[in-house]
Amino acid sequence: MAFRTARNLAYFSNYIRNYSTNGPLVNVTVNEKSGFATATLQRPSVNSLNLELLTEISHTLQQLEKNKCRGLILTSASNKVFSAGLDLFELHKPNADKIKQMWSTLQEVWIKLYGSSYPTVAVVNGHAPAGGCMLALSCEYRVMLNNFIIGLNEAQIGFSAPMWLIDGMRNTIGSRQAEFALTAGTLFKTEEALKIGLVDEVAQSKEEAIEKAEKFLNKFAKIPPHARSMTKAALRGANIQALVRNKDEEVRSYVDFVTDSQFQDSLGEFIELNLKQKLSK
Numbered sequence: 001m002a003f004r005t006a007r008n009l010a011y012f013s014n015y016i017r018n019y020s021t022n023g024p025l026v027n028v029t030v031n032e033k034s035g036f037a038t039a040t041l042q043r044p045s046v047n048s049l050n051l052e053l054l055t056e057i058s059h060t061l062q063q064l065e066k067n068k069c070r071g072l073i074l075t076s077a078s079n080k081v082f083s084a085g086l087d088l089f090e091l092h093k094p095n096a097d098k099i100k101q102m103w104s105t106l107q108e109v110w111i112k113l114y115g116s117s118y119p120t121v122a123v124v125n126g127h128a129p130a131g132g133c134m135l136a137l138s139c140e141y142r143v144m145l146n147n148f149i150i151g152l153n154e155a156q157i158g159f160s161a162p163m164w165l166i167d168g169m170r171n172t173i174g175s176r177q178a179e180f181a182l183t184a185g186t187l188f189k190t191e192e193a194l195k196i197g198l199v200d201e202v203a204q205s206k207e208e209a210i211e212k213a214e215k216f217l218n219k220f221a222k223i224p225p226h227a228r229s230m231t232k233a234a235l236r237g238a239n240i241q242a243l244v245r246n247k248d249e250e251v252r253s254y255v256d257f258v259t260d261s262q263f264q265d266s267l268g269e270f271i272e273l274n275l276k277q278k279l280s281k
């Protein structure tokens, strides 16, 4: 088992430190006492998910799995935005090869995070629309700070969330609430998200949120890790397998969908209406 000896722990911590120096978009630190890793997203200014950030998240998750991480806290370096979701500027008039890779890496991130063997908590210390909500949903527990928004607003932008993300929402808040939320593309304020179970706890500060996250992770201290991860796999495996089977087909439909002129027009309108930065004409 990982971290059985101080030497193992020291090795892992050094390894992670070395790794984090190579990853400017995701900073990883390990609490040497608890063995919990904190991965902090730090792509300025809103952690929008472009290919580079998604690739780094995916590599981080792979390394944590390989090193038998004891628990992960996923959070943001920004005190306003957890993640603004997919980088909308990179979806506008895109290079087909790049968005193909982007979608495939997004699927990998979901598979690795939703299916991780170790326990995971999102400390949602800022807004989390769309892909930001996706990252939070793929964790096992969510602690959110007050006065932010979270939800899957894809319908408002002009598309449907993919099946695996719908599954994640349904498994978290139930079918009825998921149908209401997804068809309207609702973004929930923190307190509303707590009421429907989209987040598990509310905190007043990041420090308090980290404490709550660690308390959740500590619940598993006496549970044999293999029993915990087998149970998680039994609960989440069917959804993950469904995506694995359909991965390539979904990438093809996504690229067709995003490169279509109708989608490009509605994305252009969404950006002009909702984002401060505008498109260059």
Ligand SMILES: CC/C=C\C/C=C\CCCC/C=C/C(=O)SCCNC(=O)CCNC(=O)[C@H](O)C(C)(C)COP(=O)(O)OP(=O)(O)OC[C@H]1O[C@@H](n2cnc3c(N)ncnc32)[C@H](O)[C@@H]1OP(=O)(O)O
Residues within 6 Å of the ligand: 045, 046, 048, 080, 081, 083, 084, 085, 086, 087, 088, 089, 127, 129, 130, 131, 132, 134, 153, 154, 157, 159, 160, 161, 162, 250, 251, 253, 254, 257, 274, 275, 276, 277
């Ligand atoms: C088979 C499948 C086929 C088809 C399916 C197709 C697609 C399914 C995709 C499903 C999965 C995920 C989808 C997504 O993630 S889409 C992204 C949706 N994101 C949003 O709607 C968020 C938009 N942003 C906001 O609402 C606000 O910016 C936010 C996050 C609440 C923060 O607000 P605020 O603090 O006021 O900050 P600003 O608005 O001033 O923004 C600061 C800065 O960031 C830029 N920005 C914001 N969001 C994005 C983004 N998503 N991408 C790129 N850039 C973003 C913004 O323009 C500002 O830039 P500036 O240069 O002015 O600083």
